Amino acid sequence: MKENIFQKVDIYISNLLAPEDKALTDVIKSLDDANIPQMSVSANHGKFLQILMICCNAKRVLELGTLGGYSTIWMARALPDNGKLITLEVNKSYADVARKNIENAGLTHKVEMKIGKAIDILANLISQNEEPFDFIIIDADKPPYLEYFEYAVKLSHQGTIIVCDNVVREGKILDIKSSDERLIGVQRLNESLKENKNVTATILQTVGVKEHDGMVIAVVNQN
Ligand SMILES: C[S@@+](CC[C@H](N)C(=O)[O-])C[C@H]1O[C@@H](n2cnc3c(N)ncnc32)[C@H](O)[C@@H]1O
Structure with a gap:
């Protein structure tokens, strides 16, 4: 595929400021090897997530949608030593691949994977009075995005940053008649x-490097 200007500039930025190491390129390879779709965030978005985490001094992170652990690795790397990231994945075989990748990156001690439907796990986290998270990224299935966001707010405190990926979808978001x-x-x-x-x-x-898309960036207000 001929690279367009957005792809070329993204590669320029990533090479300059968000270079991937072997643990990250190994994730991409592991997805191909396991026939899992390449749906990870880009390197530059991984770096952007790190920057947002630093802005809110994130020590506790919640991720919906692990896939092979690519974004998990970017974010876990921005956590302090005593930080914790909980990541939710419905597909057990994806979770197995992610677990190996997270171990390969030396981050197992910071990451807890929960396997199951995000909506059920979120309800459980709330019923178990889980401590609020400082940073939450929603990157799982799209139909319940609003319900995920409402749960995310319940699992937040003032100043928590909530990111929801893939909310522009190449401009298709403008099609209000879509089914x-x-x-x-x-x-x-x-x-x-x-x-x-x-x-x-x-x-x-x-x-x-990914298609035209967009992300919600929300900060939780004072109650
Ligand atoms: C776009 S991918 C996540 C990419 C990952 N955040 C990254 O950048 O490396 C979406 C993931 O959400 C998972 N998923 C889909 N529906 C889910 C659900 N109901 N609960 C939890 N995870 C789900 C998919 O199996 C897939 O692995």
Whole structure:
């Protein structure tokens, strides 16, 4: 594929400021080897997540959607030694691949994987009075994005940053007549943010080595 200008510039930025080491390139290879779709965030987005974590002094991180552990590794690396990241994955074979990748990156002590439907695990975390998280990324299935976001707010404190990936979808988000459940899920979330007094939120469009997309960035307000 001929690289367009967004891809070329993204590669320039990543080479300069977000270079991948072997543990990260091994994740990409492990996905190909296991026939798992390449749906990880880009290197530059991994670095961006680290920067957001540093901005909110994140010691406790919650991730919805582990895949092969690529974003997990970026984020766990930005945690202090006593930090903790809980990552949720519904697909057991993906989780097995991720576990090996996280171990290969030397981060097992910081990462707890929970396998199952995110919606059930989130409900459990709340019923068990889980300590609030400082940083939450929602990057799992799209139809329940609004429900995931509502759970995320319940698992937050003032100043928690919540990121929701893939909410622009090459501009398809503008198609209000679409019957695509993923699109409808993301549209429900985006629309809800207009009235949500619990957070200050915006949506940042993204271009680069991945297709044109965008992410919600929300900060939890004082109650
Ligand atoms: C886009 S990928 C995550 C990419 C990963 N965050 C990264 O950047 O490396 C989405 C993941 O969410 C998982 N997923 C889908 N539905 C889920 C659900 N109901 N609960 C938990 N995980 C789910 C998929 O199996 C897939 O691994």
